[in-house]
Amino acid sequence: MSKFKNRLRRAGLSGLALSAFASLSISPAMAGEVSETAYIFNTLSFMIHGFLVMFMAAGFAMLESGLVRSKNVATICLKNVSLYAVAGLMFYVVGYNAMYMGVDGGFMGTFMPWSGDNADALAGNFDGGYTAESDWFFQMVFVATTASIVSGTVAERIKLWPFLVFVAVLAAVIYPITGSWQWGGGWLAEMGFSDFAGSTLVHSVGGWAALSGAIILGARKGKFGADGSVRPIPGSSLPLATLGTFILWLGWFGFNGGSQLALGSAADAIAISTIYINTNIAAVGGVLAAMVLTQLIYKKVDLTMVLNGALAGLVSITAAPDTPTLASAFLIGAVGGVLVVIAVPLLDKLKIDDVVGAVSVHLVAGIWGTLAVPLTNDGATFAGQLTGVAAVGGFVFIASSIVWLVLKFTVGIRVSEEDEMLGSDQAELGLEAYPEFGRGSQTI
Amino acid sequence: MSKFKNRLRRAGLSGLALSAFASLSISPAMAGEVSETAYIFNTLSFMIHGFLVMFMAAGFAMLESGLVRSKNVATICLKNVSLYAVAGLMFYVVGYNAMYMGVDGGFMGTFMPWSGDNADALAGNFDGGYTAESDWFFQMVFVATTASIVSGTVAERIKLWPFLVFVAVLAAVIYPITGSWQWGGGWLAEMGFSDFAGSTLVHSVGGWAALSGAIILGARKGKFGADGSVRPIPGSSLPLATLGTFILWLGWFGFNGGSQLALGSAADAIAISTIYINTNIAAVGGVLAAMVLTQLIYKKVDLTMVLNGALAGLVSITAAPDTPTLASAFLIGAVGGVLVVIAVPLLDKLKIDDVVGAVSVHLVAGIWGTLAVPLTNDGATFAGQLTGVAAVGGFVFIASSIVWLVLKFTVGIRVSEEDEMLGSDQAELGLEAYPEFGRGSQTI
């Protein structure tokens, strides 16, 4: 199967996705159906959109740095750098091929290292559509995003190395398997599931893994009172959290736009630019919904909720950023913003301690976005979407739980109570993120 | 009128702007004048340059976060996120069409929601030049920039919701109206005004709106002594302000480069790359002028002035980034840098409290840049430029003042004196941007 068919989407999208083949065949001398120009455009789209998604790693790092206490900031920075490294390496070593090689309607691909092959293109046949490397690059940055989601939820109490082991398994096994079901052309794809850029395959996968981690790890000391009360633990730097959100918003143009997988035809250009504006206005919807709702309920706007709202809007639109009108995209995002305002305190009530709200943002809004696809895309059905959500959720939650539990009962996943008081930075890294500022204040 | 003709610039530029039609008509089989390849390039230019401009929202957020006191940092972050959301939504609901639809030499377009149409392109006729969505995206991020300018000037004392109402009116009515006069093909365009990427239409518009806001709102408590003395109020984080400036500098390649509106021909590629280096060296000029001048006058280089100088250089070149030589562009930017060093204390003397220097940067340098166009562009006249500056300035200042005054005498625009002491973060949001650091220091 041609690499170009990877992540070929069903449900009415194949027309667009394939359009690169049909047009721009401007050089009659060339044998294949895809012109060299289209080949370059397609590759360029992966590269540009790929580096935008890569930069989301910085966005997650800043968002999470801003939302943890300063005694854990250096550790969360280290986790964000190292998870990107681990995820990228594992996706090369086994993940990519486990997701895309020889899935053929089944349940997983082939666990072996990836290697690219551009012989056809070099010989003048551009029907592969784009370079193997640009495709790998774009797919790789997606798996890093999934891992970033987990780090935020389990922050401030998880041990560094066990966390990285989890990330390795996630990137090498869990993410590729569910990915293969759909984007690898597995059973879900055959069944008619639709998830354009990964509301389920990326965001919910990260969210489920985070959720199982949060439950198994337990809450941070002091988060919940003995009497069941919830004690908020404000983050250390809201401008960094805001910066992180803006970086993620920027990265999302790459995330959703690049998922068109082609830029070689006018139809692709139309699709990607439609995706851009829908993606943007969904975030706008998330922002405004979260603002209005927190103002109404709490009489004050909560900045952290608004940031979460923007991201929830983005996650919501990710399953179908190409089909809605601007107005629908706005509403889809706004519902995401509403959901996050409801989900965050709900998780608190369930005594699930999600430090940055990642479960509410990526899992809850991811489910919503996936289920909302049939509203704007005739090719998708509610039943099909529900099947996908349930199957992916079930698999990821169970698989993640097994990994977390194995880690818990072997090397342990949680820092000691004393180290938690002291902060991971001092306990695990032996340094401080802001060594010059007073430390005592952290408990005032 | 074809969408492609939007923002068609007069004064000798039409040749370049139209060049996309004339060349790359490489596929004889196609009916129209624009090839599919050119269509994709044009669209891609809007998308890439558009996301760079979108990221300027993060730049403004960081610049302003760095230049306000920490007790107002969370609020300024919230304002920057929400103004981007509000401006983007309003530009969809009425702004875009008010600016571009059926202006025909007149004073405004049609106030109705935007909707894109790519039927021609899908039918194989690419004479529209680019996708409707990419155009909308690029125009939308410009209006967000205008709104960001205002937020910096009126920071630390304005109420959140009335501010957002002002932004909504700005994006829906004020900006589109003056925009229609020129880029929408209205009377200013017919008269021969020239403003390539918006020294007047974007930056001065933001600057005038900010100025009227600052005057009507009054200065921050403590900014001016009873004896008329000026009391500086240092910003909380200069590295964030520096980061913001760099992000804005990066975004300006999109701002000016994308305003070529096309990349479909070699002539466009030449124009855009010329714009890039002129834009860059104008900022360089602004930086060096501000450095040398503050060193000479004050015997010390003032980092905040240098950051303002960079931005002033960028604003100055924005009216004509395509026509100057590198040396002229450097000088145009340098004059901008000089102006900002003069304007900032001047505004202080006038008891106008502009928290981040946005009026000096965007309005003063914007006027300078607009008036400087005839120096490097034969198609523009000094009289024509002056007419544009005055007309736009008069309209925006009056319209903004009306809006501010209506808000002032209905819902009120200023936080109470006590809330101002306490800081908007605690008073309006009930949280702190840096909850862990000492707060008392803020008045030391």
Place this chain on the structure above:
Amino acid sequence: MSKFKNRLRRAGLSGLALSAFASLSISPAMAGEVSETAYIFNTLSFMIHGFLVMFMAAGFAMLESGLVRSKNVATICLKNVSLYAVAGLMFYVVGYNAMYMGVDGGFMGTFMPWSGDNADALAGNFDGGYTAESDWFFQMVFVATTASIVSGTVAERIKLWPFLVFVAVLAAVIYPITGSWQWGGGWLAEMGFSDFAGSTLVHSVGGWAALSGAIILGARKGKFGADGSVRPIPGSSLPLATLGTFILWLGWFGFNGGSQLALGSAADAIAISTIYINTNIAAVGGVLAAMVLTQLIYKKVDLTMVLNGALAGLVSITAAPDTPTLASAFLIGAVGGVLVVIAVPLLDKLKIDDVVGAVSVHLVAGIWGTLAVPLTNDGATFAGQLTGVAAVGGFVFIASSIVWLVLKFTVGIRVSEEDEMLGSDQAELGLEAYPEFGRGSQTI
């Protein structure tokens, strides 16, 4: 000689680099060998990759802001803004032509201002390959990078203006001369040296200049005890350092990717996308090697070393990002990460005070990367590489030392001991980076 031949690389690469000429000659009506489409693609590559490299200035600013003490943060911000300005200006005034004009196998070009000429392209002959401006832009941002490297090493004690004088000489004379030897088509290029994107020509040049500066300037007061002990001086903000590293990582896709100098053919697209993934995985190698090594040696992972490790991986791959396999690229980067963990304490032992580790990252890993080229590129020889490393190193170290010494014995390069205690921000700029936070803590 055509501008397009600038930075034409030897050693088997010319095939790829020239490929833009050979293909996409899709319009039979055109006279030249390069199509307009290829011309636009090539120019676009320079523009996109150029703005990514430009943004590295922000990366350096944040990295260095995070690694100096807060009393020197505003100054390092100012230096990073102003060095970018000075370097860019000098490269225009003399640097570019000194590097590229009329080198002809010799030792330097022509010291005169740059000016672009696109007459051929405007006349329909696209054999120049890309616009003159886009080429200048891409080359200019490289010299700014070199200057940024120096600022980090000599931070916290150097005087502002003498530093900028050094940067001016570096950008106008030193960098262009060694650059001309290779990328300008001088003697090194003829001899068979290979340095794809500048492990030696950019990073080592910056590293040697930094090293000579650090030696001549001496260590910060308090860095080394009278008994020869090393006293660590922790940086003020590790999240900013992390952000800076991520921005640099992002920028490196531009740095290495754009150095392909073309995107006009499928072969170029393949090359650039290969470069992207190799660049990325080399950084991954650097991160993981630094993590594992610091864990093994010190029993704790050192975040600052990991950040340095990422950058060392990137520097290591820069000399040949196009030829290795993913696995080799990973290993090349990993060795870079190992080297940095060894070099940092080694420099300390030599009493060379490198504030941010720039010598270890850019010089040590730069040498390694250059020497490693023959491992993956048959066109390069170990002897040739060694010659290049030695010649460039010798020249830059001596030339830089002369400049530093002249400055030292005329205007002086070091702030007074009292000013160093007080911090450059107060002493040189008269302001504070974080005026609201406690200052006394800086010595606790």
Place this chain on the structure above:
Amino acid sequence: MKMIMAVIKPFKLDDVREALSDLGVDGMTVTEVKGFGRQKGHAEIYRGAEYTVHFLPKVKLEVAVKADLVESVIEAIAAAAQTGKIGDGKIFTYDMSSVLRVRTGETGDEAL
């Protein structure tokens, strides 16, 4: 010789400093503190959960003064710091057994 320690609202610091300067007191040491008192803190909501901020930002002044100035200094601080609203702060006074100016080695009243 007495040490006067006053806890006041942060935005009153400049007024108090000026009031003391007027009295000829030109030495004091200031610390950022957080205060807990009758002014009970405020209930806030963060991410949907209510909580009380117990400690409020205050500024602590330490002013060493000659015995004969003690009364007037306390009065001056009290007058300048008062808003009449809860949380205005407290002024505590201690005896001091000695004082020394590091620069000159002077002691006693000379050193203030």
Place this chain on the structure above:
Amino acid sequence: MKMIMAVIKPFKLDDVREALSDLGVDGMTVTEVKGFGRQKGHAEIYRGAEYTVHFLPKVKLEVAVKADLVESVIEAIAAAAQTGKIGDGKIFTYDMSSVLRVRTGETGDEAL
């Protein structure tokens, strides 16, 4: 009237505040400090160089109390702050010669 000054471990602050509230003491002033003591700081490695962190984060409480409460307040703080591990901190007591509530002008025990 005495001033009790206690240096404790930061994470014990909430426990101490609650213990004092239970005693009816509803005023205190808190400062972030760094402490040096028998708890010798810890050796760390930063960029390959070993060094000792001499000063550890602590929190300082100042609580002014009526004479008859002094004993019980000291005991309450000690009980709430104790972990039994080195570095738990110290409680110092001084005499205070006067106190004034800025808001009302009350003095003496009334002002506490």
Place this chain on the structure above:
Amino acid sequence: MKMIMAVIKPFKLDDVREALSDLGVDGMTVTEVKGFGRQKGHAEIYRGAEYTVHFLPKVKLEVAVKADLVESVIEAIAAAAQTGKIGDGKIFTYDMSSVLRVRTGETGDEAL
């Protein structure tokens, strides 16, 4: 038993700490403070407007010592902290009525 409170220039802290260690004093509490004194602050220009920075960064040390050490500790601090330039700081001394070590419950000189 006395409490010695010294306000010094921040960069002298390490020297003072070492001087005290040499005397066998191995306990102290340090606070970041801002000082106002004869060292009049400095005139600065920010964005074209002149202003005076009234408060300068200082460090405050609190050292509780046995009666017989008071003199030598004061001397040691003064010697280590002196630069001879204005703003070197002050050393204040108080009586202390009691001290308690939280960890062990020891009191009096034992507790120091």
